[in-house]
Amino acid sequence: MLKAAVFDDEYIVLQGLREMIDWSSFGIELIGTADNGLSAFEVFREHRPKLIFTDIRMPGMDGLQLIEEIMQEAPETLCIVFSGFNEFEYVKRAINLGVADYLEKPITIPMIEKAIRKVMDKISQEQEVLDLKTKVNSSQRELLEKATFDLLFIGEEAESKWREIYGAGVEPLVGVTVLATESDRLQIPEHTDCTVIPLRHGQERLLVCVHAQQPTPEFWEQLQLESEQANVSVGSGRTYAELKDAAHSFKEALRALRSAHFLGEKGIVRFEDLGDLITRPEGLNEREEAIILSLRSGNKAGMLEQVDRFIAWIQTEKLDSEVAEHEMLKLLYLALEEARKSSGDKVSHIPEDYRPHVEFREMAARGKMTEWFRSQLEMIVGSTIDAREHSRHASVTRARNYMEQNYTRDVTLQEVAEHVGMNPTYFSVLFKEEVGESYIKYVTRIRMELAKTLLSRGLKVNDVSEKVGYHTYRHFSEVFKKYTGHTPGQYKEQLTNPSGI
Incomplete structure (x- = not known):
């Protein structure tokens, strides 16, 4: 009532x-x-x-x-x-x-009753208008979702219809980025200069970000923090200036999400940071590609799971023995090439004159082809991981030194990874394993601790924001509040007047 x-x-x-x-x-x-x-x-x-x-x-x-x-x-x-x-x-x-x-x-009572009827009529009319607006907005949202799906799957042919449905404000748009995740928990910060169109695609949730200005480093940092707090993996396609290229960003986002799963990475994995990690060797099908991708990422458990699926596929399809032999040997040599590429020409536990095709035929004749095939791939990925273990500590130490020397400017994960000669996505995983927190959280912690020190010395909040590498006060204030529970102004006030009097 x-x-x-x-x-x-x-x-x-x-x-x-x-x-x-x-x-x-x-x-x-x-x-x-x-x-x-x-x-x-x-x-x-x-x-x-x-x-x-x-x-x-x-x-x-x-x-x-x-x-x-x-x-x-x-x-x-x-x-x-x-x-x-x-x-x-x-x-x-x-x-x-x-x-x-x-x-x-x-x-009088009649006056009151008349006034009540009048105001109830007004409320009823407002509710009818609200219901109509809700219905129209719902219909408009459904039309926009369908048009956006068409944009992702058809591309240029669907652009004019999408613009027609999207309506006012479409002209200033400067880019489009597609994000893919497996969860509904990810929230795009409301103040970002983009319109977010959420979609469902099978098991994935897509977030199509239509930008009014190019996404800033702060946009990605905020998105990284949100995804880590939600404990979800997010794949990001590249940002394209033309709406018709949303289809490319969509495919890239799905591949980046798949790479995030192989890496066991929570947070944002950007397609442009993947580099060689997702380069598909010519002629590989998806099953074989999954094995190589797991090897590149150093995900031993994931690789062996994919190997078992590959073997099960060969057995279920009852492939001709020569075809099966060709597929397995191709994978072994590709895996060996990947191991040497990422760990140096000399890979531990693997002889320099390693020729798997000779031993393969012997195992095939004895009926142990699949067991031997699995053991060889396990040996190769194990050797790759061992080689990486020797260099990981030194690389992370170099990275931390570089970060601590440059945190007062916008030093990106890509830049730090290049400084230590690593793939950005693999470096991100390696850094988290070695340090115990993500690259973003580590940089944020350094910056926030310095900000607290500078505020305690009496510096102005805007000056502190610039000195710790944030170009906008709003973003600095939001991150600081998440880190300390107070805005920079409140924190400074507490330092100067701890009793609150």
Whole structure:
């Protein structure tokens, strides 16, 4: 039921309206009354009625002051005022405040009932408009979702229809980026200069970001923090200037998400950072590609799982022995090439004159082809991981030194990875394993601790923001609050006035 309250300093008015109006017949619950403005405001704050009847003249706070306060807190509240015969100026002010109706005293029951019917009609009309808007918005959203799917799968041919449905504001758009994740928990920060169109594609959730300006480093940093907090993997396609290229970003986002799963990485994995990790050797099918991708990422468990699937496929399809032999040997040599590429020409545990095709035929003749094939790939990935273990500590140490020397500017993961000669995505995983926190969290922690020190020395917040590598105060303030629980201004105030006096 709709909640209502009556405020008047005359007891007989309050009592009469309470007892003589059948409020429930109008679908209204009378939740309270008050005989002065201060008590009336307390009743409002406690119950938040949608409908208020109030006298203009009341002690403590008059009706107009009360309405001003109420409208500041809940502008959707409908107010009906009672006024005396000579209170025209008050009535004008009441109208300017947006009251729903005003009644001239003395108040009668028919007057109140008429006013109630009038305001209920108004509420009914507003609800009808709201329902219609909701229906139109829902229909518009469905049309936009369909047009966006067409944009992702068809490309240029679907662009004009998409622009037509998207409507006003489409011209200033400067780019489009597609994100793919397996979870609904990821939230794009609301203040970002892009429109986000969420879509469902099988098991994945797609977020099509249509940018009003090119995404900044702050955009990616905020997205990384949000995805890590939600503990989800996110694949990001490249940002394209042309809407028709959204299809490319879509395919890249799916591949980046698949790479994130192979890497066991939570957070953002960007397609442009993957480099050789996702380069598909010519002639490989998806099963074989999955094995090589796992090897490149150093994911031993993932690779062996893919090997078992590959073997099961060969057995289920009952491939000709020569075809099966060709496929397995091709994979072994590719795996060996990848191992040597990532770990140096000399890979531990693998002889320099390793020729798997000779031993392969012997194992095939003895009926142990699949077991031997699996063991060889396990040996190769194990050797690759061992080689990487020797260099990982030194590489991460070099990376941390570089980061600590450059954190006062926008030093990206890509830049640090290049400095230590690593693939950015593999470096991201390696850094997290070695340090115990992600690259973004590590850089953020360094910056925030320095910010706390600078604030304690009395520096201005804007100056601190620049000195710790943030180009916008808003972004610095948001990150600082997440890190400390206080805005920079509040933190500085606490330092100068810890007692709060």
